[in-house]
Amino acid sequence: MTQFRPSRRDFLSASAATMVAAGAGTRARAAGSLVATTYPGSWEAAHRSILVPAFTKATGAGVSLQTVQALEAITKITASRDNPPFDVVILDEGPYLAALDLDIFAPMPPSKVKNLAEVPERFIDPNGYGAFVSAQILGIVYNPAKIKTPPTSWLDLWKPEYKGRVGITGLASSLGTAWLVEIAKLHGGSEANLEPGFEAINKLLPNVGAVAPNPGALATLFQQGQIDISFNYLNSVLPLASRGVDIAIAKPDSGWVLIRNSMHVIKNTANYDLACEYIDTALSTEVQGKMASAPNYLASTNKQVPFQSELAKVAKDNEALSHLTLIDWKTINPIRSALIERFNRDVRI
């Protein structure tokens, strides 16, 4: 039979057409969109629900959010300087200070980022290479349904009754590193001498129930009831608590620890104007107000946004927040990779 059945032809032509469409489609999208990084977990949720819609409304451009930890983002940028994989990055204090020497930021003048006017001087990079958009507050996280009296000290994690119920995360995140510093300090060490901290972690290992790859995943472990006590940020814990997960945060005796977050435009980005607009939106009163309120509680740096409810329990405003414990990142940064390797070796089976 010489009948040409439609099915065969359609299949061939359809596949050819789709291949062309696949190629064309990508080109059209790339034109008006930005690639920005965010942290996995509650940060991503907050950005997707607040920042990205506000930005798209203001500029009409889309955003591709990639979840990348700060250190990894810097590594990827330095690997491809002429053609950076991201247009805007969010970083923690430590990586931000380390990255200043790497010359990967583009200047962010107030003419391009108008909302810098609403941000106190001390939150803006002196050379105009970025600005703090928020700060994260580190404390003891526990399951209030299983642990009736809130823990008061970091040393509570070592209690034998928590065997197999402690969760930790590695030093690739500022969370893990800051916690290690606190532990070292409690055992007589400091940023320059972290040995007491590592010894303490080795003693903690029998209690460790899970090691999470990043702070977001660490918070998720509570959701499954996999761990009952850990360390994490206020803004990771409170959103989960509002969704009905048994999780709460307590202030340690040694005090809350503060880790500030900044956003930067990357050098050689193809979307410089859009990138500046993105950070401008992130610093705007509207967005900062929403981020600082329920359920996200990401502390604001914008002067116009007051601290409310849960944030107010920690500090009454930005000024007071700065009096919380800060980590000396300048001492840590040069030895950071060695620390990460040491931790991985000690903690991995």
Next chain:
Amino acid sequence: MTTPDRAVILSGSGRPAATRRRPWRTEWLVLPVVVFFALFVLLPIAMLVAISLSQSMTVHALTLAHFVRFFSDGLSLPVLGRTLQLGCETSLLTLLLSYPIALVFNAASPRWQRVLIFLIVLPLLTSAVVRTFAWVVILGREGLANLALNHLGLADAPMRLLYTEPALVVALAQIELPLMTLPIIASLSTIDPRLREASLALGGGHWGTLMRITLPLSLPGVIAGVLLVFASACSAIITHSIVGGGRLLFMPLYIYQQGLQAQAWPFAAAISLCLLVAILSLVVLVNTLGRYLTRYAYA
């Protein structure tokens, strides 16, 4: 019937084939796929070899430093060992689980066979992420497994099941189950049923028939399945990460960490090659063993 010159017949018009112009041969049809294979499979492997022997991405001096680091840094070799061990344990458990399914399939009626093949192939085609996700729900502290253990009275406090190696083996075995079952089914279907009947008739018994007739004759399928599951289990990055957790590091995540996170490309290439060689060696070993055993079985 004698076979007249085939070429003469095929030329249709009666002229000898030699004078009929053939602008191309059927064999040339392999060219596209061979070119693609050379560019996108052979070349990448060659690149892995080349980069793993270079000092860095920019300095092209030849060096064995990365391989030396792999074998001597005390962290990498245990990761490889753990991965291969995981592959072996998973293959074994999968074999124990899938052989009965294959036997049931073989003995079932055609109507039931259609149902069974659907049940077997469905997990194969369902995303591995989805099936790994299911194990998170099952193995969690308050998950199904702990609930069952509690009800059965086997444990009064929830056990830590997730993030342990045995849990990972079980989860992987379940995920790879179809991959092993299908080759065994194919192999079993080639065994002449009269052999089985003869064995039973001669008093071999069911178990005896299984051990002496069915098992040896299905060896090619068993070996094919074992190799597929082994290779797959060693590369299942998502399951390793989600069910294995942060403390159990296996080769796939190690390669990813060294490559994309630490940007240590030459070292990552060296690690990849070590994994590739390890898996290929085991494949060759098992294949040779299998051929030897099959010859023995047929003897």
Next chain:
Amino acid sequence: MREAINQAPRRSLAGLIDQGSYQVVLGLAGCIALLLLVAPTAIILITSFTSSSALRFPPPGLSLGWYRALLTDSPEIVEAALVSLRVAVAATGLGTLLAVSGALGIAGSTTRWARILDSALMSPLLLPSLALGLGLLLTFTLLETKVSITTLTLGHTTICFPFILRTTRASLTQLDPSLRDASESLGGSPWFTFLNVTFPLIRGGIAAGAFIAFMASLDNVAISLFLADARSEVLPIRMWNIIENMLDVRAAAASGILILTTIVLMLVMERVAGLSKHIW
């Protein structure tokens, strides 16, 4: 006569125990294994209909809320799904062209290199795909090509074509060569023979292989980790992110949709191409 021979062992007690124990043990093992095979998929499907915001099985109540949330409130998941679909269609299409021509070429030759080629071309199925992904990334860096959806598609094609090659080869070996000879001897050109004799007979095998390749591409993580850029995140990686960092029930809803789609596609392929005949 055969019945007489078969009946003799069955009458003895030892024979009964042997047969009984065999059937019980294997039947039980088979059932447990089959349960293990389908249970996780069923559990996730049921859990996706939960009314609570936690992932518990059995779910406290049933609702379609999470499916609604998935379809209306999760543009990033829908986007990732579309990327995965585009890549899968393109990779399967390209893979089919390569594999079918390759299979025909190998079948048309009896030399030794054809058999070696046959095994060699199947190797992407056995090679650790992460090593392949890394190698491909390094190759594209050498060729100074940026990662994009095109590189992603090419990478996926390398793992797609072996499936199609395998099923097409199997179909071709079952093809009676005299049919082709008859067509050619009656004056048909090779292309005509292919279109009207060979292709209709191997159509089912090609379709089955293409279907498996398509699903494999949708599910692939290892290659996508290395060859995707920020704008082309694929669905499995996005879901991995959600499961590890947010444990959102929407991930279960997405899984539910994937499972249901697979079931539907399988049933369709069974009717259209007789999928089960080509799988094994």
